[in-house]
Amino acid sequence: MGGEGVVASDANREESRLVPALKLGDEAAFGQVVDRFTPAMLRLARVYGLGADAAEDVVQETWLRVLRSLDRFEERSSFRTWLFAILGNCARGRSEAERRSVPVAGLEGDASPAVDESRFFPADHPRWAGMWTTLVDSWETIPDERLLAGEARERFRDAIEALPARYATVFVLRDVEGWSSDEVCVLLDLSPENQRVLLHRARTRLRAALEQYLGADPA
Amino acid sequence: MSDRSAPSCQDIVELVTEYLDGGLDPSERLAFERHVSICPPCRGYLSQLRRVSSVAGTLSEDDVPERLRESLLKAFRDWKTGPKGR
Numbered sequence: 001m002g003g004e005g006v007v008a009s010d011a012n013r014e015e016s017r018l019v020p021a022l023k024l025g026d027e028a029a030f031g032q033v034v035d036r037f038t039p040a041m042l043r044l045a046r047v048y049g050l051g052a053d054a055a056e057d058v059v060q061e062t063w064l065r066v067l068r069s070l071d072r073f074e075e076r077s078s079f080r081t082w083l084f085a086i087l088g089n090c091a092r093g094r095s096e097a098e099r100r101s102v103p104v105a106g107l108e109g110d111a112s113p114a115v116d117e118s119r120f121f122p123a124d125h126p127r128w129a130g131m132w133t134t135l136v137d138s139w140e141t142i143p144d145e146r147l148l149a150g151e152a153r154e155r156f157r158d159a160i161e162a163l164p165a166r167y168a169t170v171f172v173l174r175d176v177e178g179w180s181s182d183e184v185c186v187l188l189d190l191s192p193e194n195q196r197v198l199l200h201r202a203r204t205r206l207r208a209a210l211e212q213y214l215g216a217d218p219a
Numbered sequence: 220m221s222d223r224s225a226p227s228c229q230d231i232v233e234l235v236t237e238y239l240d241g242g243l244d245p246s247e248r249l250a251f252e253r254h255v256s257i258c259p260p261c262r263g264y265l266s267q268l269r270r271v272s273s274v275a276g277t278l279s280e281d282d283v284p285e286r287l288r289e290s291l292l293k294a295f296r297d298w299k300t301g302p303k304g305r
Binding site for chain 1: 227228229230232233235236237240242258259260261262263264266267268270271272274275276277278279281282283284287288290291292294295296298299
């Protein structure tokens, strides 16, 4: 998985080339950064519990703030870390105003296991303690179209939005947007261990949601 | 509690992200891989979590809503010609 870091830093280099163009008022460069980041910004704003319209407002406000403070951006951080930090502030403000739950960096709260313990032999089993009691399908025979198209795609989106906000934030950045773990740790001020725990909890819950969907809808 | 030198299936399912992120030390990694190589359900589970991660990557292909894009480009033009512009 070392390759992801390389991709991320290539992307960062390209972004840092766009910043001077933005400062000079290059509209094409602005269009490029808008196209690149806005879908992710909308998704993350939704993670703060905002509806579609409020998420668009927050994204718009973020870009306006970015333009207003562009002259002061000194490229000590990558452009996107800076951009998403501003987005986080705007979304948090809006979310608090609407009294929604706000992602926090800690790990407090629910720590339910990745897989329900009823699917394993109990710890006092003489021979099979902690082993699966059931088979687990690899999903390898399920074509991408079935997992990615139409209803499954919507269910997956819904399942992401239903996650606790701090799980969803890490998941969206890592697995949807392809950020490196280092970048996510910097943006959200997380230790690498906590970042990994949050990502794992998100993935395991989404896996369970997909499993339920696939089980309920046999091919 | 989990035993990382001889993990059970229940331990394995908690270690998958650490494994995929390269966070396990060499002996833990070896124990993980050894378990998965002889355990079809854990192999299935590993492949499911990989799939969740790869399916998620395809969600990033969304477009920017046209109305929002237009309004952002307009804001950019205003910014450019406004008091902060040059």
